[in-house]
Amino acid sequence: MNKKQRKKSHLIIHSAASAAAGVGAGMAQLPLSDAAVLVPIQTAMVIALGKVFHVKLDEGAAKALATQFLAQKAGQMTSRFLIGKIPVAGNILNSSTAAVITESYGWMIANEFAQEYEKKMLK
Template identity: 40%
Template sequence: MTDEQKKRCHEIIHAASISAAAVGAGAASVPVVGSFVSLCDESAITPIQITMIVSLGKVFDVSLDKTTAASLLTGMVTAKVGRKVAGFFAGLVPGLGSVVNGGTAASITEGVGWAAVAYFDK
């Protein structure tokens, strides 16, 4: 990976992670039933991650459509499990949900991004 590719990957991944954190933190603060919040933020975070994967592919001259990117994301199922576990524990402490949910969304998006970079860099 060239320095320019690495720089571009950092920009793409960090922008997606910040967006995911904002969605995750915002969804946790909505006063609704826990599973509905999980659905809401997942439905908003998944497109962010798909767009990130498509953008990372372009950095490595790999052309992906959104369906293929979604398949790659689905293969990284541990991200979904991690969000569910973190969401459960965050719900046990009032006020902590936004911080934990946002941080978890950012961390997982960051991990998914770098996993995609490793995949494309092969």
């Protein structure tokens, strides 16, 4: 990953993580799952990262979506198990969990796309 790609990835991933944190904090006490709002944020992040690395999403889409789903479910279970719906503490935990999962997921995808990009450049 070159400097320009890293800088663009940084902006995309941190923006998505910030948005996810807001969703996690805002929806902590609601009976609905925040996944309905987090999935579009994370999907937009993957699309934007794909453009940075000139990766067609059909090449990595299945793997990306599976990883996104599993990471999101793990975060939800952890968040609800530890503190759940306690006001303030639940908001903080949900916010942190959503941000960390999105951040980790973003860098994992960026690194995967960077590797694919580098392989294409070597051909």
